Amino acid sequence: MKKIFLCCSAGMSTSMLVKKMEQAAVDRGLEVKIDAVGMANFEQAIESYDVCLLGPQIKFKLADFQAHAAKLHKRVEAIDPMAYGMMKGEQVLDQALALLEETA
Template sequence: MKKIFLCCSAGMSTSMVVEKMKQAAIDKGVDVEITAVGMDEFEITLPEFDCCLLGPQIKYKLADFKVKGDALGKPVGVINAMDYGMMKGDKILDQALTMIG
């Protein structure tokens, strides 16, 4: 099972995106666990998951978070703002799965 977490400023705005991603995973037959956390929980959540996608509103944290991700061999990226705004769970799921490899 792949484990993906989304990180945003408070962990709330991404919860709808998480639901869309979960539905996309069901549709594609992909076994994943997906959750959303606030950026204050990034460091404690990272070791437990395969990759992290940041909400577009905190893309300024990418450099900091990428260093921490690289240290653990965990990819960290930013969700495309258009996909995020339009709640394209399938595209965001594909982005995460590509990062995991």
């Protein structure tokens, strides 16, 4: 099963989006594991997950995290601010799945 994690300052607001994405995945009959992680735990999380999406408010960590993830041949991308604010589970799930495709 593919594993996605969303990362923000404390993993709080992303956890709301995770709920929406899980719902979207269930609706499509997809089996994916999606979690929210605080930025302090990014390095542990990227070891065991396949892909990471970053909350737009901590985009300043993107370059740093991408470099770290590249060592493990994994991808990190920031979430579109509007999709984040509107909690668009469908759209963000699509983004994650597209990233997974590219990695695979």
